[in-house]
Amino acid sequence: MTLDHTRPLFIRLLLLAFIVLVPPVGLLAHGALGEFARGLVPEMDKKAETVGRDLASSIERAIGYGIPLDKLQGMDEFFAPVLAANREIRYLAVTDRDNRILFINGAMPELLTPYFSVTDFEGGGSRKSLIGDFVNLAQPLMSKGVVVGHVQVGLDQDYVQSRLMEIAVDIGVMTLCSLLVSVEILLFIVTFNVIGPIRAVSTVMDRVRRGDFGYTCGVISDDEVGRFVHGFNGAIRHVDGLFRRLEAYMDEIKTAHFDKTVVGRVMDIEARVRFLFRFSRTGQPEVINEHQATDIRLPLFLFVFAEEMSRSFMPLFIRDLYTPSTGLDQEMAIALPIAVFMFFIAAVSPSAAMISARKGSRRVFLIGLLPATVGFFMSGLADNVFDLTLWRSLTAIGYALVTMACQSYIAQAAQRESRAQGLGVYVGAVLTASICGTGIGGVLAERVGYRATFVLAAALSVVAGLLIYRLMDAAQPKAEPLSPRKREFLALLRNWRFFALVTFAAIPSKIALTGFFFFLVPLTLLQTPGYDLGDIARIMMMYPISVVLLSPLAARLADKMGWKAGLVAVGGLIGGFGLLLPVLSGDFNVLGVSIALLGVSHGLSASPQLAIIPDICWTECRNMGQTNVLAFLRLAERVGSVIGPFLAAAFIPIYGISGAVIALGAVVLGMSVVFALLSFAYGSGPHIEAELAE
Amino acid sequence: MTSRRPLLAALLIALTAMAIWPSGAWSAEPKPKPYRIYMALWRGWEEAAQGFKDYFTNQNIPVELIIRDAGQDKSKLKDFVAEAKRLEVDLVFTWGTTVSEEMLGRLDTVAADKHITEIPAVFAIVSQPLGSMVKDFASSGRNITGTTYLVPTETQANLIQSYRPFKRLGVVFNPLERNAQVAIGEFSEVGAKAGFEVISRSVDLVDGKPNPASIPAKVAELKKAKVDFLYIPPDTFLNVNRDILTGAALEQGIPTFAAGENPVLTSKAMFGGVYRYYTVGQLTAYKAEQILVHKIKPAEIPIDAPKRLSIIINMPVVRQLGLYPPMKLLGLAEVIDPTEGKGK
Known part of the structure; x- marks a missing residue:
């Protein structure tokens, strides 16, 4: 996955967009956050006072019945829901007339006793004072007109700060998405309107210079x-x-x-x-059209964006649709649409590649958009799991057609340059779309709901279609039709190195992607208290972001050091380790780190996985063509995509959702260990020479 | 929703009447024929009967109530059956286990000549209707329906646990009444799962009758067995002698939980978790309305209890025991505190 030639341009445009977009957004955000902070503090005080008064009146009622203040019962259960419902309140306490702490919840009494013992809470009404990191509000408890003690409400001073941080992260994520979207659009405008024509001119000029008019x-x-x-x-x-x-x-x-x-x-x-x-x-004179890989980048970006919008909430959406009467377990019901989606992509892709080579990418792209758009739209209207599975299959067929059309377009347009560069355009568009789609989709789902988000996805895919229809001319670069026989593919599996790569590296990495990332992550994150859909989406963005950051590095390492099998092995181990991280740290809040590590894993291993093929399948590449060997690897690894969700679903009833993450992690890590061990043998034993002799 | 229709109908009739007779003709307004309901009571007019009656008043359903009180005399019930049949009433309401079983018949003994079978009937305050009066709570399988008033055993056990965790639950019961024994059996079952033990003592029988004087000794025995709570089952004998029972418990310093409201409201039980009789009466009237107004067959109307559980805490007893309720329970409870002059 060498970088495509548009990368310097991409970076320059990114800088430009950054300069134009970020300072004003930053300035606005700064002002807004300040305003918010000023408004939040009195609001919090007011809330603390209300809470204090409510608690005080309940306690006063109890005292009124003759219960002594120090004999109040069940105060923990009494305070706990209040603390749980108000995140800014850190502790609740009752003190007696001598400011001794009788009951406290949420903080250590030793922490507060020194402060309370020297503070004078006497005097009517509620009193605010600063105690360490807390803002303490004392609400007097009256019995028969006499103050008998106080309810103490402790506010976290850091709460305002942490809320502001959350909002700042929100703004940052949205800015990043807008930045990437604007760069994609700028890149398209620049390449389509300037670079493309200039290239065509320079091609023609080149010929003119050689006297060809x-x-x-x-x-x-x-x-x-x-x-x-x-x-x-x-x-x-x-x-x-x-x-x-x-x-x-x-x-x-x-x-x-x-x-x-x-x-x-x-x-x-x-x-x-x-x-x-x-x-x-x-x-x-004959007309020359310069076809560039980047021409198709924006439509592809928009289409993948549309698909990725449902990434962060798909399992949650399916869970909402689920009714027990379907005769399926809930876990299996959630796995079904995800796995069937993967299955249809796997099943349709090979023929989609052949069709686009024969019929031309533009037409296949447009044909593929039809089922995809209908699929998006109808997914939004689905009212049971089977319904959704049907519409998702339709989307999957469209997805396979569109992505294959794009790949074949890019492959042909980039023929003169290297294919790897073209692939860079493809991967770049998919990954940026994945970052933006996941982030924006989550926020949209939170604001307008799952169904409306699907409708928006359908609209986006229509826009992608319009772009293709209006801007790409009908004349297409012709492709050489490739159709290797199936038996040759099976022969590939007899190459143990290839077989090991597929079974213990490519497949587990797909299992981790679809079983863990697509399926378990949204379910697990939703269980975490205080996380909403937007938060889930933001955490899930960690995956494409770390892939984006690491892929170029890994590609360069693989090229320069020739350390391909090692990178694949290390990547696999990191991914498996990441899934097991929650059990190692005993804390499920590190799931964000697991996701990032999965991104690291795939970022490290994806391009070496492809780059290693010419080394380990030397003869096959010569016989069948490297493209076909790579295509077969892609097809074979999709087995992992399909079984991933089912495997995860099978683990849930046994180990619970969190346990399923661990179990899946164990499977992935186990397979990765096998590959790591085998990779040591890659360089030894009967190798190219021996295989040539066969 | 369903209850609004008769109201609208009544309003419509009233409006039409006013339109036809514009002034001074109110006496000519035709009254809809009232439904005739035969109410057979066991021990006089009380809360459930009041709730039953008030429902019809509040819903504006015209009814003519024929009220009969057996005065705890089983022999009168045969005459009630005959009278209800003779009067050809639209519905029969029976109060209590004895009245309901005698007038409507148990599942195994019901006979058209001895019991009311043709006229639809609703029962209330029947402790254990399942198996004796009805086949299933979803449908009686007969021309009757009704309400239950006992809180499910597990809910009762949880309620006691939420006041104070306990290991041993003591029960004094009348060996001649079935209700208490059923309750003891159910509590033992729940206890086996929840980890508490049920210790029961039956009152002494003198001349084949339970002797109230033996109650304090039984409570003292339970105290020796170190029970944490005394449970007062739904039992007529204990209900009648509730002052002796709760007084003895208070003397021994045992907190008491009652399955009925009387020991808490009018005696010295510490707290109770009950469906208020008044609410039960209203729910029973709602079922009568389904039969009379909406012409739904009694067998199609499920037998259930009110949705809202009432927790009643007897504050003077609490203070005397010094065993204060947890704040959460106190927030949900209805507090009886006559000395403070605030009933709520």
């Missing part, structure tokens, strides 16, 4: 670039016209001139001209 640029935009290209084409046509006139004049001389020596000279000149310059035979 038989080509013009096929750009028909109405801007400065278009006018320039138009003028440039005009110049070529003018030269072509001049040549025609010259040709006609020379023909006239050749046929009609009386002096044979003149005719001979003219024919010499004509031969010389024809030798030095080339003109279109028909008089109609």
Whole structure:
């Protein structure tokens, strides 16, 4: 996965967008947060006072019945729900007339006793004082007109800070998404309107420099670039016209001139001209269209964006749809649409690749959008699990068609450069879409609900279709049809190195992705108190972000150090270890770290997984073509995508949701260990020579 | 929702009447024919009967109540059956286990000549209707329906636990009444799971009758057995002698929990978790309305208890024992505290 040629441009545009977008957003956010903080403090005081008064009146009622203040019962159960419902309240306490703590919940009494013993709470009404990190509000307890003690409500001073932090993170995430979206759009505009035409011009110019006037640029935009290209084409046509006139004049001389020596000279000149310059035979210069991998980047980005929008809440949505009457366990019901989605992608992709090679990417892209859009839209209207599974399968078929169309377009457009660079465009678009789609989808789901989010996804996919329809011309680069036989693929599996790579590296990494990340993560995170949909989405963004950050590094390492099998093994081990992290640390709040580690794992191992293929399947690559071997790896690893959700679902009834993460982690780590051990043997034993001899 | 329809109907009739006879003709307003309900009571007019009656008043359903009190005399009930049949009433209401079983018949003994079978009937304050009066709470399988008034045993046990965790639950019971024994059996079952033990003592019989004078000694025995709570089962004999029972418990310093409201409201039981009779009466009237107004067959109306549980705490007893209720329970409870002059 070497970086594509648009990367410097991408970075420059990112910088530009950053400069334009971030300072004003930062300034606005700063101002808004300040305002918010100023408003929050009195609100918190008011709330603490209300809570204090409510508690005091309940306690006063009890005292009124003759229960002595120090004999109040069940104070822990009495305080606990109040503390749970008000995150800013850190402790609740009752003190007697001598400010001794009788009951306390949420903080150590030793911490407060020194403060209470020297504070005078006497005097009517509630009193606010600062105690260490807490703001303490004392509410007097009255019995028969006498103060008998106080209810103490402790507010966390850091609460305002942590709330502000949360909001700042929100703003940061949204800014990042807008930044990436604007860069994608800028990149598209720049490459489509400027770079593409300029390249076409430079190609034509190149030919002109070699004396070939038989080509013009096929750009028909109405801007400065278009006018320039138009003028440039005009110049070529003018030269072509001049040549025609010259040709006609020379023909006239050749046929009609009386002096044979003149005719001979003219024919010499004509031969010389024809030798030095080339003109279109028909008089109609051929049109050159520069196809670039980046042309398809924005539509692809939008489409993947649409799909990724449901990433963070898909299992939660399915759980809401679930009714026990379906005859399925809840876990299996949740796994079903996710796994079926993966299955259809796996099943349709190979034929989708062949269809797009034959019918042209543009048409296949548009055809694929139809089921995908219907699938998105109807998923939003689904009212049971089977319904949803049906519509998700439709989306999956569309997804396979669209992504394959994009891959084949990119492969053909990038032929002149390297395929790896083209792949970089594809992966780049998918990953940025994944970051933005996950983040924005979660926020949308929180604001407008799951169903409306699906409808928006359908709308986005329509926009992607319009872009393709309006902007990409019908003329497509032709592809060489490739159709290797199935038996050859099976022979691949007899190569133990390839088999080990598929079974113990590629498949477990997909199991972790679909079983853990797609399925268990949203369910687990929702169990964590205080997490809403937006938070879940933000945590899930960690995955594509760490893939984005690490992939280039891993690719460079793999290229420079040639340490490919090692990187794959290390990546797998890190991913498995990440899943087991919650059990090692005994805390499920580290799930964010697990997700990031999964991203690290896939970022490290994905490109070496592909890069290692020419090394370990040397003969097969020569016989079948490297592209086909890679395609087979992609197909085989999808077995993992399909079984991942089912495996996770099978673990839930046995170990619970949190336990399922651990169990899945154990499976992934176990397989990764096997690969790591096998990878030591990759360099030894009968290798290329022996296999060649077979 | 269903209850609004008769109200609207009545309103419509009233409006129409006013439109036809604009002034001074109110006496001519035709009254809808009232439903005739035969109310057979066991020990006089009390809360459940009041709740039953008030429901019809509040819902504006015209009823004519034919009220008969057996005065705890079983022999009168045969005459009640005959009278209800003779009067051809629209519905029969029976109060208590004895009245209901005698007038409506048990599942195994019901006979058309001895019991009311043709006229639909509703029963209330029957301790254990399942198996004796009805086949199933979802449907009686007969021309009757009704309400239960006992809080499920498990709920009662949880309620006691939430006041104070306990290991031993003491019960004094009348060996001649079935209700208490059923309750003891159920508590033992719940206790086996929840980890408490039920210790029971039956009162002494003199001439085949339970002797109230033996109650304090039984309570003292339970005290020796170190019970944490005394449970007062739904038992007529104990209900009648509630002052002796709760007084003895208080003397021994044993907190008491009552399954009925009387020991707490009018005697010295410490607390109780009950469905108030008044609410039960209203719910029974609601079922009568289903039969009379909406013409639903009694067998199609499930037998259930009110939704809202009443926790009653007897504050003077609490103070005397010094065993204060937890704040959460106190917040939910209805507090009886006559000395403070605040009933709530």
